[in-house]
Amino acid sequence: MMLRLRVSFPDRPGALGQAARVLGTLGADILQVTVLERELGRAMDDFTVSWPGTVDAETVRDRLSGVPGMRVEGVWPTREIPGAAPDYDLLKHVAADPGRAFATLVDAVPDLVSADWAVIVSPESGELLHRSWQAPEAFDEGSGLVGVKVTDLATLRPAVLGSGRHQLMSLPVPGTSRHLILARADGPPFHRAEVDRAMRVLEIVSIMGRTP
Incomplete structure (x- = not known):
């Protein structure tokens, strides 16, 4: 199986190697490391790893958290x-x-930001204008978006929100009143690097979509 691990650790020589050694002892194959931030003496990286079989996520979390100064964000x-x-x-x-x-x-x-699904919504009507196949058909109790209204997601700028068991990203579609909403159920809140990546792609798609 393939997992994404978000790990925060002191930004010092050898810290990344410590994380890699722990994952190696658990039988993980590190496929990719993505740097999210380096600031205030700490680093945050995403590891994409695979295991030959199933793995207990809590075991991974516990072993990595046992390294001094290391925190597992998701x-x-x-x-x-x-x-x-x-x-x-x-x-x-x-x-x-x-x-x-x-x-x-x-x-x-x-797939760009390890989300589960995406929709484009009209805040005025609450209608889901476009949806990926995994997305709910409406924002109701059955969708798991507890307490969320479409107007809560319609911000003037990119925003990260949490609701029920989901982490949400809301991006205004340039030149329209519509919003792109992305969600994931099991991971941490979307990082600003993920928000920036999704927003850049959305801006380009918006321009291409208006091309005659």
């Missing part, structure tokens, strides 16, 4: 293929069929 499944370029693939498909730009976006953008 452990969750991921579909992202290390070394792939899903953002380029997404833009290629949009360029091939601009009329389906936003339908293509919601299908593909979750």
Whole structure:
């Protein structure tokens, strides 16, 4: 199985190696390391790892947390293929069929930021205009988005929110009143690096989608 691990640790020589050694003793194959931030003497990285079978996420969390100064921010499944370029693939498909730009976006953008699903919503009507196949059909109690209203998600700027068992990202679609909402159930809140990546792709898709 393949997991994403978000780990915070002191930004000093050897700290990254300590995390890699712990994962190695657990039988993990480290496929990719993504640097999220380096500031105030600490670093935060995402590890994409695979195991030959199933793994107890709590065991991984406990072993890594046993290293002095190391914190595990999240452990969750991921579909992202290390070394792939899903953002380029997404833009290629949009360029091939601009009329389906936003339908293509919601299908593909979750894999860019290890999200579970995506929708584009109209705040005025509450209608989900486009949705990935995993997304709920409406924001109601059955969707797991406890207490969330569409107007809560419709901010003027990118925002990260939590609701029920989901972590949410809300991005305004440029030039419209619509919003792109992404969600994941098992991972930590979306990092600003993930928000920035999704927003850049959304801006390009918005331009391509308006091309005659």
